[in-house]
Amino acid sequence: QVSFVNCRQKGISHSMDNKQVLIEVSHLTHIYETEGEAPFYALRDVSLQINKGDFVAVIGTNGSGKSTLARHLDAILLPSEGDVLVDGLSVKNPDDIWKIRPYVLRNKGNPMEDEWEELGPMKPDNQLVASIVEDDVAFGPENLGVPREEIIARVADSLKKVGMESYRKHSPSMLSGGQKQRIAIAGVLAMHPECIVLDGPTAMLDPSGRKEVMETIHRLNKEMGITIVLITHFMEEAVTANRVVVIHKGQITADGTPEDVFSKVEEMKAGGLDVPVPTELSYRLAQLGLPIRGDCMTNKELGEELCRFVLKK
Ligand code: ADP
Ligand code: MG
Numbered sequence: 001q002v003s004f005v006n007c008r009q010k011g012i013s014h015s016m017d018n019k020q021v022l023i024e025v026s027h028l029t030h031i032y033e034t035e036g037e038a039p040f041y042a043l044r045d046v047s048l049q050i051n052k053g054d055f056v057a058v059i060g061t062n063g064s065g066k067s068t069l070a071r072h073l074d075a076i077l078l079p080s081e082g083d084v085l086v087d088g089l090s091v092k093n094p095d096d097i098w099k100i101r102p103y104v105l106r107n108k109g110n111p112m113e114d115e116w117e118e119l120g121p122m123k124p125d126n127q128l129v130a131s132i133v134e135d136d137v138a139f140g141p142e143n144l145g146v147p148r149e150e151i152i153a154r155v156a157d158s159l160k161k162v163g164m165e166s167y168r169k170h171s172p173s174m175l176s177g178g179q180k181q182r183i184a185i186a187g188v189l190a191m192h193p194e195c196i197v198l199d200g201p202t203a204m205l206d207p208s209g210r211k212e213v214m215e216t217i218h219r220l221n222k223e224m225g226i227t228i229v230l231i232t233h234f235m236e237e238a239v240t241a242n243r244v245v246v247i248h249k250g251q252i253t254a255d256g257t258p259e260d261v262f263s264k265v266e267e268m269k270a271g272g273l274d275v276p277v278p279t280e281l282s283y284r285l286a287q288l289g290l291p292i293r294g295d296c297m298t299n300k301e302l303g304e305e306l307c308r309f310v311l312k313k
Pocket of ligand 1: 032033034060064069
């Protein structure tokens with residue numbers, strides 16, 4: 001059992017440009033060893049710095065190593081080579097691992113999507129375990145040994161933060177997919193993490209559920225300063241991040257603002273990825289000679305560009 005740590009009060013180291021570095025992935029290689037098979041390099045020499053307050057989207061084709069990276073961020077996997085530092089502490093130091101685990105919590109996507117998902121320290125999977133919502137949210141802080149009174153306050157607060165306070169006595173099984181995800185996020189939130197890693201949180205949701213969850217995640221980032229690492233297959237979701245990291249065959253092939261990354265339409269396609277629909281459309285129209293920006297990221301931007309063009313004519 002872990003002792004109660006309130007990470008959010010701790011000092012966090014500063015990098016050169018005065019941004020606070022939360023996670024430093026340094027020359028990380030991960031090799032899966034399966035008996036009777038050649039060692040498999042799922043990540044190869046990956047370096048990545050995640051600053052406090054960042055909203056980072058990680059994209060990549062199936063099997064590119066996204067979930068493997070996610071499992072390193074919450075120290076469920078340990079580096080084969082290289083290192084991961086969380087608030088300056090190395091995941092390779094067994095004495096520090098319990099100190100650093102509460103900093104970064106991973107909300108697993110869904111077990112159906114990820115055949116390799118193993119049991120985490122907190123919950124068997126993303127399915128809600130208790131028969132009423134508030135007990136489910138209390139599960140994480142209870143495991144951390146948080147005192148009873150404090151748990152009650154945290155549960156109420158977390159449910160409020162995800163906009164689900166009126167459902168606290170409900171049965172999770174009666175909720176929509178989007179609401180279930182928000183309850184799962186409240187459960188993570190109640191553990192007071194510095195960073196939440198979300199591996200495909202919207203994969204199984206309908207458009208309105210996806211919108212609900214994305215709005216919730218953004219609110220946690222903006223209003224509470226929680227660092228977000230979002231793994232997603234949806235390019236429209238990746239566009240809403242401050243930063244997009246592309247992983248291809250275990251290596252980072254692009255890392256920058258959504259504009260930097262998605263404006264390279266041909267490169268993205270060559271790597272088996274899509275770009276957001278408005279980006280592709282504006283790119284193609286610009287290629288056809290229309291005098292508009294070829295790197296619109298959202299429908300709104302594309303609409304504005306087209307209006308400008310039509311009105312000018
Ligand atoms: P992604 O999340 O991007 O789809 P993963 O990180 O889950 O990719 O997997 C990367 C590669 O590593 C895949 O080829 C996958 O089959 C392999 N892999 C993942 N987990 C294991 C494991 N526990 N044992 C062996 N190979 C694995
Ligand atoms: Mg995965």
